[in-house]
Amino acid sequence: MNDKSIKISVIIAIYGVERYLSQCIDSVLNQSYRNIEIILVDDGSIDNCPAICDNYAGKDSRIIVVHKPNGGLISARKAGAQASSGDYICHLDGDDYIGNRYIENYAKVITEYSPDIICSGETRVFPDHQVLNPMLEREGLFNRDQIETEIIPSLLERADGHYFNHSTVQKCTKRWLALESIMTVDDAISMAEDHACQSVAIMRADSLYVTKDCLYYYRLNYSSMTKAPKPLPWSYPRNLAAHFTAHLDLDAYDLREQFNRAICHTLFNTAVSQFNKNDTYSIICADIDKNLAEYTDIIRDTHFSGFRRKLMVKALKHRWYRAMKAYVDMRNDNSSLFKVLRK
DSSP: OOGGGOOEEEEEEESSOHHHHHHHHHHHHTOSOOOEEEEEEEESOSSSHHHHHHHHHTTOTTEEEEEEOOOOHHHHHHHHHHHOOSSEEEEEETTOEEOTTHHHHHHHHHHHHOOSEEEOOEEEEOSSOEEEEOOSSOSEEEEHHHIIIIIGGGSSOOTTSOOOOOOSTTEEEEHHHHHHHHTTSOTTOOSSHHHHHHHHHHHHOSEEEEOOOOOEEEEOOHHHHTSOOOOOOTHHHHHHHHHHHHHSOTTSTTHHHHHHHHHHHHHHHHHHHGGGSSSOHHHHHHHHHHHHGGGHHHHHTOOOSSHHHHHHHHHHHTTOHHHHHHHHHHHHHTOOGGGOOOO
């Protein structure tokens, strides 16, 4: 496959990002690699995004616009993937942007190796500075055996808390695999949807390439970070557990142990976030206790190697509610942009 024959579809999910959308689309139009199609998925945005999309479509024949009722991120990405015709698919969020050789670098890897998935890093864009966040794995090609020995052991969550970068953006995936994996994700999954999608894709891939490029510019959502913290929905761990159970063979490799750690981690994040409610302490504790009851076996069977993760499991197992509240209060008091961790 020569580079001129490789068509890459760039799918941009769009909702409420009119302030940043032009920069996002322009960064794709300005790519040094030209054999692309750009699919703008307007997910029922109620601002000026629909008009911006249509305006760009009138200027460049490579742009396809999909207008749809609001259905969430996974719904938008599915619509874009189904409308695509490229050999490979890249996803881009409407408030981010990419460097002008982002697609070209993917095309070079495809020309030489034709991997099922290409993974790259990102540059995190803060108000007054940027931070490189490259892939932690070695650079280069992974065949299926190497995926099994080097990637899958951290697919969901390793004993030390590390997991493979599961972001759907910063990846370029063969269309059949991208479409197949994203269609397994229920539209109702509104948190950890990337983890749900990419775990399936990697388990089904025969080859994977890691590059140290950081040409994806991830813009933090400053406005959302200044709002009062909210409780996470209990559907978060429930939906993720259901997805992993339905679409991964948890009896293969050490995935059962990884599954327990990943779900326990989401349980802890969800549990402590309940203290952001306005309810009384006793009502919140009772609600947490009721919801944790259905995960007794998972909490019991979860084992981490690091002290902080071990403490997290103990807090869930022994219902250390005062410690949970102290933790979330401290986190809220000391939150700042440069401490944001992307999950």
